[in-house]
Amino acid sequence: MNSGPASATTPFDVEAVRAEFPILDQQVNGHPLVYLDNAATSQKPKAVIDAICDYYTGYNSNVHRGAHFLADKATRRFEQARHKAAAFINSPRVEQVIWTRGTTEAINLVANSWAASNLGPGDRVLVPALEHHSNIVPWQMVAQRTGARVHPIAVTGDGEIDLAALEAGLDERVKLIAVGHISNALGTVNPVQTIIALGHNVGAKVLIDGAQAVAHTPVDVQALDCDFYAFSGHKMFGPTGIGVLWGRESLLSAMPPWQGGGEMIETVSFDGTTYQGLPYRFEAGTPDIAGAIGLGAAIDYLNALDRAGAAAHETALLDRAIEQAESFPGVQRIGQAHQVAGVLSFLLEGAHPADVGMLLDQQGIAVRTGHHCAQPLMTQYHIPGTVRASFAFYNTTDEVDRLFEALTKVKHMLLPEVK
Ligand code: 7TS
Secondary structure (H helix, E strand, C coil): CCCCCCCCCCCCCHHHHHCCCHHHCCEECCEECEECECCCCCCCCHHHHHHHHHHHHHHCCCCCCCCCHHHHHHHHHHHHHHHHHHHHCCCCCHHHEEEECCHHHHHHHHHHHHHHHHCCCCCEEEEECCCCHHHCHHHHHHHHHHCCEEEEECECCCCCECHHHHHHCCCCCEEEEEEECECCCCCEECCHHHHHHHHHHCCCEEEEECCCCCCCCCCCHHHHCCCEEEEEHHHHCCCCCCEEEEECHHHHCCCCCCCCCCCCEEECCCCCCEECCCCHHHCCCCCCHHHHHHHHHHHHHHHHCCHHHHHHHHHHHHHHHHHHHHCCCCEEECCCCCCECCEEEEEECCCCHHHHHHHHHCCCEECEEECCCCHHHHHHHCCCCEEEEECCCCCCHHHHHHHHHHHHHHHHHHCCCCC
16 A cells, blocks of 8 residues: 555544545534545545636646647646556556546446447356446446346355355356446445456456545556456546546557547548547547546645555544444444445434435435445345445544434434334
């Protein structure tokens, strides 16, 4: 893990970090905000907000087109952000970083380009049963078009991928394994390195959905040896509307474009059009320039942060939350994986998750309730959804305690007869 600039002996200063996130300092429903919905989207430090503001106030211009000062500056900053993203995940080459709207679009790009041209009848795509819908539905759509089939990989009652079941399902018909790095619904840290090696043993490609990982752990696509890695800027303290598809160069350069338009062509004529090389052939139309620049600022922010200290602080927060959940009468934790990050999913016995979420909100506490876009997992557990508290390094132990104090009140309100 990166240790950042702070020395190992300097304690992680959560109050100093919080001061960088202006949104955190506000009252909601008459209480200080406790933001525990970080898995849905993270908050943005001033540096990111300022970078976006500077772009619009100082050098807003389209990229790659203009022969004027502002266009040059916008293009330079936009491409600098791509270099930052490449370094952030240790990409061998910057051309392997393709801007997308986010994880969802990155996965759809692979489905519509690589999978549409490489899958055929009888081929298989393996997807763990705990995946987010955006790592299920695109594969179902392309399977329908190609005659391939999507097979779920079993998940244990604890919320871990059943590796024995995965191995049993692996043969040369499997062309792709699409797996999340960290589960958004349960926080399970999946053994992606093992899964990548297993997939490669049978000649399958492996795509990692890194949406939940990038905020919590350093990512090294070369060490992982994955074929594709997808992530969203907004879950790692950057803006919405921007994300990355990283791909192995040999795969990306053989893939057909999936959207046509400006920026992605070399020459256009009615006799035939030729396409740009990487990464532009996959970036039709005006990109989210402010978003890319904002994501670059988020990466700078993370690089300057004591990431080891932040990770240790997050682990302490989650441990405290799990401990309190387990000693809280009537609270059932959903998911008991050995390795978890960032997420506590739970139910309050006798109460609907939506009611719990609403009453927590009345006390200033923001959580998400529902199926978390992981319906097959909820179906497996026979539950309508969960209450999900998800943490970032700017949360405090006091906020964890406030969650459970508020939950005590919720319990009295919803279940006055239960002790
Ligand atoms: N994959 C995972 C694992 C996710 O958690 C999410 C978003 C996505 C893909 C899609 O990312 P997007 O940026 O393209 O939307 N997860 C959530 C969540 O847990 N609550 O709201 C969004």
